Amino acid sequence: MQTIKQVFPWIVGAIFALAIYIWNYGLWPQYFDIAWDEEVRLHDGRVILLHVNRTYERQGRRLERWSGIQSSMEISFETETSKGRFSHKFERGHLVFLDQKNGKWYIGYYAGSVNSSTDIGNRSMYPHVAVLESNGIISKPVSWNDIPTNIVELNIMPPTPDSNGVAKFNGTVLKLETKYQHWAEFPTGPGAHSITRITEEPVQKEVR
Numbered sequence: 001m002q003t004i005k006q007v008f009p010w011i012v013g014a015i016f017a018l019a020i021y022i023w024n025y026g027l028w029p030q031y032f033d034i035a036w037d038e039e040v041r042l043h044d045g046r047v048i049l050l051h052v053n054r055t056y057e058r059q060g061r062r063l064e065r066w067s068g069i070q071s072s073m074e075i076s077f078e079t080e081t082s083k084g085r086f087s088h089k090f091e092r093g094h095l096v097f098l099d100q101k102n103g104k105w106y107i108g109y110y111a112g113s114v115n116s117s118t119d120i121g122n123r124s125m126y127p128h129v130a131v132l133e134s135n136g137i138i139s140k141p142v143s144w145n146d147i148p149t150n151i152v153e154l155n156i157m158p159p160t161p162d163s164n165g166v167a168k169f170n171g172t173v174l175k176l177e178t179k180y181q182h183w184a185e186f187p188t189g190p191g192a193h194s195i196t197r198i199t200e201e202p203v204q205k206e207v208r
Helices: 003-023 163-169 174-187
Strands: 033-041 047-057 069-078 085-091 094-101 106-111 128-132
Touching: 003 094, 033 163, 033 174, 047 094, 069 094
Parallel strands: none
Antiparallel strands: 033 047, 047 069, 069 085, 094 106, 106 128
């Protein structure tokens, strides 16, 4: 009994200190990852495996395990080119389509950063597009005329409805059937699977 009385203040102090820590810094670390291997169907029917790793940042008290805002997305896949496996990290951006024709890979994405080290494509095209040439070099298409017309589908599933909603896929292989079932359950808007092929018009300066 005496021992309990001696350690009780220490226990209370430890609990109090833990409560203060959680109040100030949260229960979980600031950043966490959700990653999976996703089956991606190309325009010609082939299916490739794309590794997707999204990093999220927890907000506020950080009390929820899988709740956060995406801060980056890293992808990698086998290219069958001299480059071998291609990998890239999009800062505050999303990969939205990936396709191949005549040895070239077409990489469509939306970027939330203008960091030149992570922005690889033509930003005047929506989605932005980069081309991985057969020699392993990244190039920027001039316009949508450089993109094959039979590449029409957004074939990368967005993290819909949110990080909590896709956490169940962490560490798994996301099969096509499961992927499109989930995407249908949590759609991202009309035409969610179609490439819009929008080009930003240059701003015309007024001549005086």
